[in-house]
Amino acid sequence: MSAAIAPAVQQQAALWLVELQSDELTAHARRQLNQRLQAWRQAHADHERAWQRIEAMGMQLQPLAGTAASAALAHAARSAGRGRRVALRNLALLLFSGAAAGTLAWQAQGETSGVWLAGADESTGTAERRAITLPDGTQLELNARSALDVQYDERWRLLRLRAGEILVTTAPGSTALAQPLVVETRHGRIRALGTRFAVRERGLGSTQVMLFEGQTEITPQRSPARRFILSKGEQVRFDAQHAETAERADASAIAWTRGMLVAQDMPLAEFLAELARHRPGYLGCDPVVARLPISGTYPLADTDRVLDMLLATQPLALRTATRYWVSVQPR
Structure with a gap:
């Protein structure tokens, strides 16, 4: 097992990362900086180990926007004096304690990886919702972190x-104006029938579909001959090959359109994943409490208040590296 990397080396590696992110560097200055970094890496095996830790996460090129690590990096770049030293220490903690790695893994395996925003016609960021009216009068509402x-x-x-x-609400009579409206995901197509x-x-x-009015026809991407009709009041999940058995649709699942999160015995891990859409950085929990059932109605506009409510009503505590990295732990 490798020995721990000294905190001073961790913070120096974090400093190199901050310096390389500067927008003020000329091409010549950047080449010189890279040469000094290379010399530092070669000066000691621990220096090389520290930088490889950063390279393993792709952080040496460009931090992922909205992560705890990128927020700490930006703060370090803007700060001076003691504030800069504190920010660098926090960034090093994120990079070498596993917090940043956890954040990157969470984003990669979750619904909103780093590429979800780039180039989309319509998109929303963290804590942002948007209403759109399409040319035929159809109404769309986008939840946070959607594209x-x-x-x-x-x-x-x-x-x-x-x-x-x-959330899609088709305009009355809109099917007469064009071909049926279709929503496509990586798993297949959903055709709206008024x-x-x-x-x-x-x-x-x-992909999950919840139907509140009318009917929809679902066609899995890899099984185009298999089509499933979903009726009013039903919901279903499907992948590229088949659909699960339809269940009763839960209208509280779209409480986000009213700025609320409604939970009824929702596992804590799922609850926090929903809340994380509306909070910058990483928000997760210890696997020990991941299945703890959570119930209630919570305001999405104030995630700090929601976390306070959890601590007041559940045997939980918070572990934080910075305000951008929060883990819910057993008390």
Whole structure:
């Protein structure tokens, strides 16, 4: 097992990362900085180990926006004196304690990896929701951390959901104006048949559809001959090959459209994943308490208040590296 890297070396590696992120460097200055970094890495085996730790997360090129590590990095770059030293210490803690690695892994395996925003026709960031009216009068509501492409013309009414969640309310009589509206995800297509429904991209695993009015037809991507009709009041998850058995739709699942999170015996890990859409940085929990059932109605506009409510009503405590990295632990 490798020996721990000294805190001073960790902070120096974090400093190199901050310096390399500067927008003020000329091409010549950047080459010189890289040469000095290379010399530092070669000066001691621990220096090389520390930098390899950063390289293993891809952090030497560009931090992922919205992560705890990128927030700490930005703060370190802006600060001076003691504030800079504190920010560097926090960044080093994130990089070498596993916090940043956990944050990157969470983003990679979750619904909103670092590429979800780039190039999308419509998108929302952390804690942002948006309402959109399409040319035919169809109403869309985007949850936080969602992105989609819109292809609307005489031949197509296609919404390609890249990540996140949308609520669709088709305009009365809109089916007479064009081809049926279709929502496409990586797992297949949902064809709206005069309806109000929500679609959620649940990462690589599945897509969830909740139907509140009308009907929808679901076609898995790899099984185009297998089509499933979802009726009013039903919800279902499907992947690229098949759909699960339909269940009763839970209207509280779209309470986010009213700025609320409604939970009924929701596992803590799932509850925090929902809350994390509306809070910058990393928010997770110890596996020991991941299944703890949470119930209640919570305001999404104040996530700190929600965490305080959890601590007041559950046997839980918070572990924080910075305000951008929070883990819920057993008390």
